[in-house]
Amino acid sequence: MNASERPQAPLLTNPRADRVREVAKLAGRSARLRQKRFLAEGPQAVREALRLHQTRRTAGEAAVVDEVYLTAETLERYPEFGSVVPPRMVTPEVLAEMSSTVTPQGAVAVCRFIDSPLTVVLQRRPRLIAVLVEVRDPGNAGTILRAADSAGADAVVLTSGSVDIYNPKAVRSTVGSLFHLPVVVGIDPGTLLRELSDRAVTLLAADGYGTWNLDRLQDASAARRLAPSIGSTDSPDAGGPFLEAPTAWLFGNEAQGLGQDVLQAADYRVSVPIYGSAESLNVGTAATVCLYASARAQRLEGR
Amino acid sequence: MNASERPQAPLLTNPRADRVREVAKLAGRSARLRQKRFLAEGPQAVREALRLHQTRRTAGEAAVVDEVYLTAETLERYPEFGSVVPPRMVTPEVLAEMSSTVTPQGAVAVCRFIDSPLTVVLQRRPRLIAVLVEVRDPGNAGTILRAADSAGADAVVLTSGSVDIYNPKAVRSTVGSLFHLPVVVGIDPGTLLRELSDRAVTLLAADGYGTWNLDRLQDASAARRLAPSIGSTDSPDAGGPFLEAPTAWLFGNEAQGLGQDVLQAADYRVSVPIYGSAESLNVGTAATVCLYASARAQRLEGR
Numbered sequence: 001m002n003a004s005e006r007p008q009a010p011l012l013t014n015p016r017a018d019r020v021r022e023v024a025k026l027a028g029r030s031a032r033l034r035q036k037r038f039l040a041e042g043p044q045a046v047r048e049a050l051r052l053h054q055t056r057r058t059a060g061e062a063a064v065v066d067e068v069y070l071t072a073e074t075l076e077r078y079p080e081f082g083s084v085v086p087p088r089m090v091t092p093e094v095l096a097e098m099s100s101t102v103t104p105q106g107a108v109a110v111c112r113f114i115d116s117p118l119t120v121v122l123q124r125r126p127r128l129i130a131v132l133v134e135v136r137d138p139g140n141a142g143t144i145l146r147a148a149d150s151a152g153a154d155a156v157v158l159t160s161g162s163v164d165i166y167n168p169k170a171v172r173s174t175v176g177s178l179f180h181l182p183v184v185v186g187i188d189p190g191t192l193l194r195e196l197s198d199r200a201v202t203l204l205a206a207d208g209y210g211t212w213n214l215d216r217l218q219d220a221s222a223a224r225r226l227a228p229s230i231g232s233t234d235s236p237d238a239g240g241p242f243l244e245a246p247t248a249w250l251f252g253n254e255a256q257g258l259g260q261d262v263l264q265a266a267d268y269r270v271s272v273p274i275y276g277s278a279e280s281l282n283v284g285t286a287a288t289v290c291l292y293a294s295a296r297a298q299r300l301e302g303r
Numbered sequence: 304m305n306a307s308e309r310p311q312a313p314l315l316t317n318p319r320a321d322r323v324r325e326v327a328k329l330a331g332r333s334a335r336l337r338q339k340r341f342l343a344e345g346p347q348a349v350r351e352a353l354r355l356h357q358t359r360r361t362a363g364e365a366a367v368v369d370e371v372y373l374t375a376e377t378l379e380r381y382p383e384f385g386s387v388v389p390p391r392m393v394t395p396e397v398l399a400e401m402s403s404t405v406t407p408q409g410a411v412a413v414c415r416f417i418d419s420p421l422t423v424v425l426q427r428r429p430r431l432i433a434v435l436v437e438v439r440d441p442g443n444a445g446t447i448l449r450a451a452d453s454a455g456a457d458a459v460v461l462t463s464g465s466v467d468i469y470n471p472k473a474v475r476s477t478v479g480s481l482f483h484l485p486v487v488v489g490i491d492p493g494t495l496l497r498e499l500s501d502r503a504v505t506l507l508a509a510d511g512y513g514t515w516n517l518d519r520l521q522d523a524s525a526a527r528r529l530a531p532s533i534g535s536t537d538s539p540d541a542g543g544p545f546l547e548a549p550t551a552w553l554f555g556n557e558a559q560g561l562g563q564d565v566l567q568a569a570d571y572r573v574s575v576p577i578y579g580s581a582e583s584l585n586v587g588t589a590a591t592v593c594l595y596a597s598a599r600a601q602r603l604e605g606r
Contacts, residue, residue, distance in 0.1 A: 044582070147588055152578025180580045215599045222525035275455025275598050277483045279347070281591075285450055288588045289595050295578050296518045 012069070012090040015097040023069070023110060027100035027168050036113045037066060038166035040179075041099050043078055046107040048176035050084045052114070064179075067110040071095055074106030081107065100168040113166065116182040118157070118192065122199060126154035128294050129201070129248040133189055133262055134161040135283060137254055141165060142173020143284035144251060149177035151291035152299075157184040157192060157248075193265040196248050202241050203266040205250045205258050206290050208280055210269035212240050214293055217270065221297040241268045243297035251287050315372070315393040318400040326372070326413060330403035330471050339416045340369060341469035343482075344402050346381055349410040351479035353387045355417070367482075370413040374398055377409030384410060403471040416469065419485040421460070421495065425502060429457035431597050432504070432551040436492055436565055437464040438586060440557055444468060445476020446587035447554060452480035454594035455602075460487040460495060460551075496568040499551050505544050506569040508553045508561050509593050511583055513572035515543050517596055520573065524600040544571045546600035554590045 012020065025031035026039045040049040046068065053064035068087040075082050075089065095104050121129075130148040135141050141163045148156045158165055165171070165185055171178055193203055221243045241247075250266055252258030263269060272286045281289075315323065328334035329342045343352040349371065356367035371390040378385050378392070398407050424432075433451040438444050444466045451459045461468055468474070468488055474481055496506060524546045544550075553569055555561030566572060575589045584592075 143585060143588065146581055146585065149579040149581040150575075150577045150584050150588075175582065175585075177579075177581050215595075215603070218599065219525065219603060222522065223529050226526050227530040272453075272595075274453045275602065276452040276480075278449055278452040278480050279478065281453050282446060282449065282478075285446065285453075285588070285591045288584075288591055292518075292575075292592050296521065299578065300518070300522060 009086075009088055012088060012094050015091075015093050017094075020094055020097050023067070023098040023108065024100075026110065029164055029167070032164070032166050037110055038113065038171065039098075039100065039168055040065075040109040040111050040171060041101050041107070041168060042105040042172070043074065043081075043107050044176045045171060045179075046081060046109045047078070048179040049109045049111050050081065052179040054084050062112065064111050064114055065109050066112060069095060069098060069108045069110075071106040078107075085109075101172065114179070114183070115165075115185045116155070118184050118187055118195065121155045121157075121182050121184055122195060124154065125199075125246070126201070126248075127246045127298055128153040128291065129155050129157060129196070130287065130291060131157045131159065131192065131248050131250045132162045133159045133250055133258055134253040134256075135251060136163050138163050138167045138170035139173045140254060140282070140284045142170045142175075142178075144287045145170075145174045145181075145183070146177040147284065147288040147291055149174075149180045151288075151295040153181060153291060153295075155182040155184060157187055159189045159192065160186050161189075189262055190265070193250075193262070197265075197267075199246075201246045201248050202268070203248050203250060204241060204290070205263050205266035205269045206252070206272070206286055207258055207263060207269040208271055210271035212268050212270045214270050214272050214290060217241060217243050218293050218297065222300075225300060241270070243294050247294050247298075249287065249290050249294065251283055251290075254283055312389075312391055315391060315397050318394075318396050320397075323397055323400050326370070326401040326411065327403075329413065332467055332470070335467070335469050340413055341416065341474065342401075342403065342471055343368075343412040343414050343474060344404050344410070344471060345408040345475070346377065346384075346410050347479045348474060348482075349384060349412045350381070351482040352412045352414050353384065355482040357387055365415065367414050367417055368412050369415060372398060372401060372411045372413075374409040381410075388412075404475065417482070417486070418468075418488045419458070421487050421490055421498065424458045424460075424485050424487055425498060427457065428502075428549075429504070429551075430549045430601055431456040431594065432458050432460060432499070433590060433594060434460045434462065434495065434551050434553045435465045436462045436553055436561055437556040437559075438554060439466050441466050441470045441473035442476045443557060443585070443587045445473045445478075445481075447590045448473075448477045448484075448486070449480040450587065450591040450594055452477075452483045454591075454598040456484060456594060456598075458485040458487060460490055462492045462495065463489050464492075492565055493568070496565070500568075500570075502549075504549045504551050505571070506551050506553060507544060507593070508566050508569035508572045509555070509575070509589055510561055510566060510572040511574055513574035515571050515573045517573050517575050517593060520544060520546050521596050521600065525603075528603060544573070546597050547603075550597050550601075552590065552593050552597065554586055554593075557586055
């Protein structure tokens with residue numbers, strides 16, 4: 001019997017039903033940790049959650065989506081949402097009550113935690129990793145995760161002091177990217193950096209005071225490709241990191257940046273140059289520039 | 304008589320005073336348009352406002368800051384805030400009432416509109432301009448302005464359908480950058496694009512469906528510099544834009560992107576490549592990558 005043949009559960013109309021309350025609780029961290037589940041809200045997040053669910057189920061792996069709640073209007077607009085996990089139909093009022101957003105846009109999925117163990121990520125010989133060290137703002141964390149996805153990074157790691165990536169605002173800020181690449185959470189920074197170093201992954205600390213200028217590193221990388229003689233030891237960038245090497249970028253706290261211990265454990269401190277008179281870059285913006293610089297260097301290398 | 308010798312006005316203690324209400328009104332667009340003034344909130348914005356004020360006054364130009372409101376604690380911490388424009392001391396309660404932020408952090412300045420006429424900007428032969436076409440979110444507008452400042456852009460232009468850059472949230476998102484580079488507002492897109500074209504500024508539309516890949520353009524630019532033979536007409540990028548040329552980047556609405564008229568008026572449609580499975584980039588993120596690509600190409604050209 002496939003999903004469409006299943007007898008349909010009755011429409012949920014009571015915003016104060018226990019089931020509604022259980023879902024709504026997932027906006028809070030303690031309920032998420034207890035249930036090991038979180039909310040994907042809105043059609044885009046639900047679509048990506050269902051897509052990952054299907055991929056994993058096909059591969060014989062654990063389920064991602066436990067429950068899908070849709071309004072009639074949403075199911076009509078996105079009939080494919082009804083074909084993976086049998087959806088429970090709800091009124092807009094019930095959906096609003098379940099969701100932490102003002103406009104949940106007719107779709108909510110209850111998902112199981114999908115983070116990956118660090119060992120699994122490391123076994124796959126990652127070439128590009130984004131590490132968030134005590135990044136506290138859910139919007140920033142989501143933006144970095146989305147940028148990492150766009151840059152084709154192999155994984156995102158959030159250290160133990162960082163925001164909960166399952167926070168509804170963080171999930172929303174990833175615009176579905178949370179379901180696209182492996183995410184590792186709750187890792188001790190010291191352990192992480194040792195593990196990465198052991199595997200010859202270059203640790204680049206994104207640091208406004210860094211001595212290595214990202215634009216010069218990009219230029220050195222281009223020079224190695226295009227005109228090898230320019231990339232010789234005469235270059236002012238000699239001794240600097242190779243952006244084309246397997247790399248983990250370390251991004252720090254919005255206010256304090258990276259701590260001394262992390263800066264010291266890093267192989268190089270790299271700054272995104274500021275050409276105008278801005279005092280600093282937003283961490284999400286800086287991360288995007290750094291990750292794209294590595295992605296370009298790594299992808300062009302083989303040409 | 305300098306500022307410090309001036310007799311000090313009495314401490315403002317009544318959150319319901321007319322003066323407090325007048326300042327608070329500037330959170331609204333209609334009051335801003337009527338008064339042609341806006342709010343800079345928090346120490347960083349106030350510092351940059353005062354800095355621009357001083358620069359302009361020294362050059363015999365119009366004032367920027369009309370009024371500065373500080374708590375005693377703020378003046379103690381930043382004594383320089385009291386030396387440019389005589390500050391009015393207020394209680395934290397008064398400051399909270401004046402400000403649109405939850406935590407105004409002890410400093411508010413009432414500033415006159417500081418946008419520049421387009422003609423003035425164009426006379427200075429700009430090399431890099433960011434154009435916001437119907438960008439509606441104040442946070443995105445602020446982020447792009449900050450990124451433009453960081454990339455050393457010569458100006459930011461907001462077309463008539465874009466968010467009001469004097470909106471308190473937009474001002475905050477620029478983290479002081481609003482006071483760093485010329486900003487032009489309320490311009491008709493058609494007029495703007497003609498004016499820029501007339502001055503041989505290349506119009507690059509940032510467009511997810513663009514046929515020119517930004518990373519390849521960067522590579523072509525590096526090739527022209529480093530190994531001129533690679534940049535010959537055999538290159539797959541032949542006929543594409545030169546990132547090192549004077550450029551205006553066009554960034555569109557968060558949901559709809561750029562309209563057909565703007566896309567057709569642009570010289571090239573350029574996409575930021577997406578290497579992973581993200582559907583799109585946030586407009587602020589894409590703008591950062593584009594502006595930095597141009598900044599790097601333009602700055603390295605002369606080496």
